[in-house]
Amino acid sequence: MLKSIIYKEWIKIRLIILISLGLSLLALINIFLKVRHDILFVDAANYWYSFLFRGSAYFGILKFLPFAIGLAVAIAQYIPETVNKRIKLTFHLPVSENGILIWMHAFGAAVLLILFLIVMGLFTAGSAIFFPSNMINPSLVTVTPWFLGGMATYFLVALILLEPVWIFRGLYTIVAAGFVAIFYTGAAIEAFRPVLPLLILITLLLSFVVLFSGYRFRKGEM
């Protein structure tokens, strides 16, 4: 049963995941080709200087990619369920209603997390060719909130989509927009260092809030 559910979820999101992976790879290739080009043409010492003392980040185009991916995966996974309230069929399976939603959501979150970890891993590996750890660490501290924001977007969009009452969808969207905006606040390289543990904690807590609107959906809240 579980296997079938996971397979069903995979069918829903596989295209989006592959497109996301492709786009991320393109973004990474773009970043490092540009770094290589600039180091050849501008001179490496100068390039390091603008990162260290002028705060120019070489990875800016990564910023909203995780947000877009989180949004797309949540839509791909939950819109089909809300059309004609199809998810109600799932809830009739001989598995606990909560349990099934948790499995669906955990699978989506795990796939998203693995995708993000692959992208961050490749980003770190690429950076290590050109830069020492003293530049990679601040870079990772800078991109981590963007990827966390992608996870938070996934969790909150799932919440919004499963909510049965339109007015509450609107209200949730206000809160979600306000919260996700925190991750994308414009700031200097490494500026998120002190707040990162708290953001990770809140994002972890948000991972199962989909249960709230799932419950309302099941109970036919109107």
Next chain:
Amino acid sequence: MIKVSRYILVLTAVLVASIALPAFYWTVFEKVPRSPQIYYSCITQDFVIADGSRRTDPSGKEFTSDEYERVLPFLYFRQLMADGEMPDSINGIKMEAPSISRASSFYRYTPRKLNSPVPTLYPMLESQSGKVNLAMPDDYFRIEKRMEFIVAKTNRINEEKSVLFTNALIDEDFVFPAKIIAGLPTTRKSVDEGYFVTDSEGSLFHIKMIKGEPYVVRIETDEKLDIVYIEAVDLRSREFYCYVFTRNQGIFVVMDEVYDLQRLPVDGFNPDIHVFRINADLFNKCITVLGENWYQAIAVDDMYNVVGTHSEEWEGLYERPEGKAFASIFPFEVRLKDDNSAFINFFFRPSPGFRWLTVNLVALIIAIVLIRRRGWPLMANIPDLLIVGVTGIYGLAATQFFPNKFTVRKQPNNK
């Protein structure tokens, strides 16, 4: 589990509301805070306060624009020379443009400089290349387990140079790693003086490179200093190398060549919240320490003896009408950015006083009325009411956004 997920959402909404609503309030109502500039006049031997377009002496007597320029001849000497108003000599010293500009300097410290991300790689310039122009090196150094130079082009360590500098530091009993590295990593300065570095025990060192060789000096201090921030300056007068800010022991300058630490006559300076300004001219240095709603100005002569002090205090943010109104509506606010920090954080600022209790009480009553009208049991809503009672309108909004509808169950629609 589902109830817990609702409280997570409610608390997230409280957080978002306590960031967004106050931010909106301040954009609409906040007024520009006072930030007066204080100078010390060698003509009147007294302070001059420039606050917006008002220029006054400490007693409050206003200067006209011409008078203002005349009492600050070093600040406006080009204007005064053009008008033929510049005195030939002041206090028996002949006035010459080069000496005036050599002695003039301005420096400003803000807590934001202390609380911001700092790089851990710096370029070590050659300080005696024999060339007129300074040049950027092709490597950067870090001081961690040892001092290492990394060549930017290859991203590899220059082993030979690293060993050379590490040994020079060990010879001066440097304890790795470095805590603060401060210098002027630019070629746009008159000379290169390398870096001022504190080791892991807090001792102060001067490190530079002369003809490819390391030059390391351990700077002795009378007492152990808790140094939190150092800023190197490029003074044309070559009077001192850098400003040294300590946690509780005041502010120092490190004198050029001799490495004596000169303490500035400033007491009670807190580098986390206070702004420090210094305006130097041929005769005096005017130091200003600014808090949120006060300043203290201290003028010293060229031997750092105090020749005058002046201070002023005005209404703080929460004493002004817009601040008072804020503290009556909102119990607290959370800011992502703070004036005193370049970091992003949840800066929690409780509102002073207890006037917000009224609004919280009203919010609580509204919450109770809403619960009763919907016919929900009060007991099941105790945590909600607690949240509203503590967080006021943030909590009221948050609990309404995510309705606590677990207790009443509608009959399923059988279409």
